[in-house]
Amino acid sequence: MSEAPGRDEGPATPILSFHGAAGGVTGSRFLVECGAHRVLVDCGLFQGPRDWRRRNWEDFPVDPATIDAVVLTHAHLDHCGYLPALAKHGFEGPVFATEDTAELVPVVLRDSAHLQEEDAAYAREKGFSKHRPPMALYDTADAEVAVRLLRGVPYGRPVPPAPGFTVTFHPAGHILGSATVELGVGGRTVLFSGDLGRRNHPLFAPPAPPVPCDVLVVESTYGDRRHPPPNPDRLASAIRRTVARGGDVVIPAFAIDRTAVVLLELRRLRRAGQIPDVPVLVDSPMAMSALEIYRRALIEGGAGMRETIGGDDNPFDPGRLSLLHTVEESRAANEPSVPSVIVSASGMASGGRVVHHLAAALPDPRNTVVLVGFQAVGTRGRDLLDGARQLKMLGRYVPVRAEVVEVTDFSVHADADELMAWLHSEPATPDACYVVHGEPDSARALADRVRSELHWLAVVARDGERVRID
Numbered sequence: 001m002s003e004a005p006g007r008d009e010g011p012a013t014p015i016l017s018f019h020g021a022a023g024g025v026t027g028s029r030f031l032v033e034c035g036a037h038r039v040l041v042d043c044g045l046f047q048g049p050r051d052w053r054r055r056n057w058e059d060f061p062v063d064p065a066t067i068d069a070v071v072l073t074h075a076h077l078d079h080c081g082y083l084p085a086l087a088k089h090g091f092e093g094p095v096f097a098t099e100d101t102a103e104l105v106p107v108v109l110r111d112s113a114h115l116q117e118e119d120a121a122y123a124r125e126k127g128f129s130k131h132r133p134p135m136a137l138y139d140t141a142d143a144e145v146a147v148r149l150l151r152g153v154p155y156g157r158p159v160p161p162a163p164g165f166t167v168t169f170h171p172a173g174h175i176l177g178s179a180t181v182e183l184g185v186g187g188r189t190v191l192f193s194g195d196l197g198r199r200n201h202p203l204f205a206p207p208a209p210p211v212p213c214d215v216l217v218v219e220s221t222y223g224d225r226r227h228p229p230p231n232p233d234r235l236a237s238a239i240r241r242t243v244a245r246g247g248d249v250v251i252p253a254f255a256i257d258r259t260a261v262v263l264l265e266l267r268r269l270r271r272a273g274q275i276p277d278v279p280v281l282v283d284s285p286m287a288m289s290a291l292e293i294y295r296r297a298l299i300e301g302g303a304g305m306r307e308t309i310g311g312d313d314n315p316f317d318p319g320r321l322s323l324l325h326t327v328e329e330s331r332a333a334n335e336p337s338v339p340s341v342i343v344s345a346s347g348m349a350s351g352g353r354v355v356h357h358l359a360a361a362l363p364d365p366r367n368t369v370v371l372v373g374f375q376a377v378g379t380r381g382r383d384l385l386d387g388a389r390q391l392k393m394l395g396r397y398v399p400v401r402a403e404v405v406e407v408t409d410f411s412v413h414a415d416a417d418e419l420m421a422w423l424h425s426e427p428a429t430p431d432a433c434y435v436v437h438g439e440p441d442s443a444r445a446l447a448d449r450v451r452s453e454l455h456w457l458a459v460v461a462r463d464g465e466r467v468r469i470d
Contacts (some may be wrong), residue, residue, distance in 0.1 A: 010036045013470035014186040016215065019061050020044060021437040022463040024052060025221055025376050026078040028437060030192065031062065032469075034185050037162040040070045041181055041192050043095075045081030045112070047350050056082065056137055061464070065090035068147075068162035072097040073194025074178035075104035077258055081112050084142035087149065096150045096161050098169050100302060102152035103293055104256060106143075109254070111286035113143035115352055118385075135383030153178065155303050171304040173197030174205040174412055175257035176297055178304075182211050190468055191430075193218040195437070196414040196422055198227075202264055203298065205306050207414070212428040215469045217461075220438030221374060222415040223446030230409045235265065236367050238275040238405045243276050245341040247366030247402075252354045252381055254347035256288035258373055260294045261410055262343055266318035283324040283353050291316055320377040334360035341386030344387065347373045349380035355393050362391065365400040372410040379441060391464050420449055429454075434461045 014034040015349045020027030020042075027046035034038050035071050046052040061083055064086045072080050072095060073232060083095065083105075097105060153159050158168045162228035163185065169179035174197035181192040191213035210216070214428045242249050253259045259282065271273045282288060297316055330353050341359075346355035358380070361367040375381035380391050384404050390397045414422065423433075433456050442458045450458035 001272065003270045008037070009130070009150070010034070011447055015470055016190065016217075016434075016469050017061070017468055018436065018461045018463060018467040019436075020046065020076075020463070022465070023440060024048070025374070025437055025439060026052060027055065027082070028073075028079045028445065029082070029219060030184060030427060031435075032165075032185055032190065034164055037164055038067045039161050039165050039167075039183065039185075040067050040081045041071050042073055042194075043082045043086055044076075046077040047078055047348065047379070048376045052378065056085065060086065060089065063090060065092065066093055067074060067093060069093045070095045071181055071183070072101055072159055072177075072191060074175055074182055075101045075108050076175065077108055077112060077252070079194070080105050080108060083146040083149075084109055084113060084468060087146045088138055088142045093149065094151045094161070095139040095146070096151050096159060096167060098179050098303075099152035100178040100297060101156060101179070102150045102177075103433070104290060105150060106147045107286055107289040107293070108256060109143040109146055112284075112430055113138055113140045113285040119351065126317055140179070144388065154467050160465045170211065171202045171205065172206040173201055173304065176204075176302065178292055180207065180210065182213070186470060187436065189216065190215045190217065190469055193422075195219050195221065197412055198414055198418060198420060201412055202261060203236040203306055204304050207422055210424040212424060213426070214431050216426065216430045216433045217436055218423065218433060218441045218446070220419070220435050220446040221413045222411070223435070223438045223442035225239060225409055225442070226417055227415040229413055232409065233274070234409070235370060235407045236269050236406070238370055238403070238407075239275045239278075239341065242366070242368040242403070243278055246339060247364065247368060248336060248339055248361060249341045249368045250354070250357050250361045251341065251343045251348050251370045251372060252349045252358070253287070253343050253345060253372055255284045256290050257412055258347055258410060259284065259287040259343055259345070260291055260316055261371055261412070263291075263316040263318060263321075266341065266409070267316070270318045277319060278342040279320045279336065279338065280318045281322050281324055281336075281340055281341060281342045282344070283330050283333055283357065285325070287345055288323050288325070314431060330356065333357065344376055347374050348382070349384070349447065355380070356389070359398050360392050362398050362400050362402045365401045365403070366369065369402055369404050371404065371406045374411065374413060416446060416449065419446060423450060423454060434467070435459065436461045441462045
């Protein structure tokens, strides 16, 4: 692999540095350097509060042209969404991911670029942005450059992302293609958990046990809490009472995985007669593309799947499913002729078409918003969860009169006990365990449990920190 012009010799011993997902749950970016070579594990967008989102516009801490390769744990935007910007600023190396992740990432990046272009155009038209003129972080052409860099790798097969490095993917059970990343460098093994899934995910087998490692980097999204026991009637009862009062149900759902899981549950509830036979509208181009990939993997029995659904060509159809492709169809969904369920991205209501649906639904007390995933601090979803009585969206404030319901059954993140169970299965004692990808309280709580239960050296990673891993 040729070296970029002007690259220095770099550190003689392996160095790990944290450039995102340290002090928060988004923007996962972990850089490993040894000698003249650099590998970036995850390349995510910052989401949530404005101060975090501004970081997407900052120069990357090292020249992107000097990074040999990127390795992705999975296809969520906060783990892969910065790739087009990295390529735009000079990165030309390969991007290694599992085969299913390599199929999903193009869907995510193209949608992200399109939404950014669309949002910038809308802000220019309405004149509510502080920026003159409003610009997208990257455009569709930048996304296509990044897509061409993807290299799909099967689980369990070591590959060399850069001289002196090896990487092996292991199933993480979070979303289709998700992986823990085993990175070998300088005779040491660093294991990145990525986002770990749950034992009871309806589609995927539990995460593979961790491999022996010298350094472990673990997520802590739910590091300070346990998921409550499942309550299958919570969603069903919310739909029943909303339909009874003539309202609509809006479900902000991540396009990758969460929409599929929600549709599976709606299908189950409808077939069991637990919810009325109402239209279900999916309004997310990315979700529609992802659903086709999921459908194929489910029928064919993809790697890491819990089981196949044989003989069912459309396992994600609750009955009266409509996929909204055009802007006109999306707008019409805000005034349905009968009570309907609208599933739209993004899952934290931080952008995308769901913002328009919320703006239309929130002022009407007949309607219900159902939150089905983690809501980061600073997002509209978190504000709704915390009882906000008004939200700012599309340049104006909107009153919140609709019912807001949280349904935790759909979380695909391991909770604190599940994270600890995974760590307990680590066959070696790492020299250090770095806790990342969690809000401060969650990260501290998990680090405390690691120290008290496993007696490991556990450190909450700090943003920008560099640590030796030799």
